[in-house]
Amino acid sequence: MLSHLRAWRERGWTVIDAPTYATVWQQYGGSVATHPQVIARLAGLVDIPVRYLGWQQDGNIVAAVACWGRDLALAKKVLKQRNRRFFDLGNAEIILPVAQAAKVPVRQRMSYVSELNAGRIATLKPQAESLAIARAPEDYSKKFRYNQRREQRLLEEAGGVMQPMLDFSSEDQARIYSDLFHARWGFDVPGKDHLASVFKLMREFMTGSMILLEGKPIAAQVLYRVESPEWVSVEYINGGVDPAHQALSAGSVLSFVNTQNAWADARAVNKPLRYSFGRSDREYKDRWCQTVPVYRVG
Template sequence: MLNHLKAWRERGWAVIDANEYAHTWQRFGGSVATHPLVVEQLAELAQIPVRYLGWRQGGELVAAVPTWGRHLALSKDVLKRHGKKGLFDLGNAELILPAAVDAAAPLRHAGRYLSELNHGRFEGLKPQAEQLAMARPHEDLSKKFRYNQRRELRLLEEAGGVVRPITDFSGAEIAAMYCDLFQRRWSFPATGAARMDEVVERLRELLIGSVLFLEDKPIAIQLIYRVESPEWISVEYVNGGVDPETKAFSPGSVLSFLNTQAAWEDANARGKALRFSFGRADREYKDRWCNPVPVYQA
């Protein structure tokens, strides 16, 4: 019965290797959670093999998907079934699967938070009740809001605050700062804390952003991953941590301002669209930074 269902899901698709998947992604683009490095590294960490499938038209590979059984790879449901719930954290990541604009490949593997960019590339998408929060360009933020962010940054710097690029630090240092500040902010451990240093080290080349320091101690950090497609840049803000004792300086807000501004400047310099996702549109603070966008499920 299981083999019959698998044959039904995969009809018209053919097994491809990781290199073919990577080539398809580089050609057509995708998002952080479908990036070849992210899929490979996190699947290896989970010790769950990925089955890559390709869709061809006229002998040409026009779409590809990474799968775990009947789900798309890195599925939280599959991790839970394998007793590995919370092994790593990508938040509720936007899924853009690599495909030609008009591929119309049938998507029969389960997945959530599928981007609207998948329309036309895949068939079988159904509207999802939740939405994702996508960062607005800074020029769309009110002048007063932008002024306040710059003022808070200036006050922090005048008090001795320092902004340092996250690339200054090792994977272990980033993981330690993040887990400590997350625990302080929320009073419970970050998802994936037990293996955070390994996850960060595996994906470190994709990390972007800054870390805020005050009196030589980290006070705010965000885990943000960035990947570049031919036409757009996909950025996934997974989560962050702040020292609640420094809330008078609004370090979390200051860091969001700096990190989104840098991402927009990077995208504009490259002449590409930016998809900077704050995850699910479920918190009031995200309304200040983002526009809600529809997502789909398969």
């Protein structure tokens, strides 16, 4: 029965290997959650095999998908079912590697599929939720930019210092982030026991800074960056702030610095930026982002 269902779900698709999937991704692009190395490393961490599929057209592979059974690889639902919530990618934007002229029937379950895939995947349905994608710097009002620069100046005058996340070891990143996350939200970060291992595996993709005051971290954000042929994707997983320094607006300052730097980085390589804050579900995201539609399969 299971093999029959899989044959139905995968009809028209061909099994490919991981290097072929990587080649297709590098050709057509994707997002953090569909990047070949992100999939390979995190799937390896939780020991769940990945099945790669390609769609052929005129002898060429014009689309590819990485699967965990009937779900997209790295799906939160599968991790929960198998009691392996070792990592958290939030509600990441999903961009599958699909050629612009293609229109393919993807049948694996997935959510938060990007508008970039709309028209290229025939089986997409509108999703009730939406994503928060950071606005370009010039799309903020003059007053907003003035206030952000003022907050940054006041924090720096109080002794606040920006320091790149990559200046810290994976173990230190995990400890700092765990402490600040708990301070902000009042509960442990998902996958806390495996966080140092995850950060070590994802170090190549990590970007952004944290804020220190008198040598002590007071704000940190977990950001992953991947570059496609036609765009740059940054996924803001989550963050933590020490509430003892709320008056310094460290979280807001860090969002300002990290988004500004990400835009400068993308423009330096002459590519648009897709900086995702995840699901558009909190008021603070409205300050930084535009709301964009997303899609689902299944």
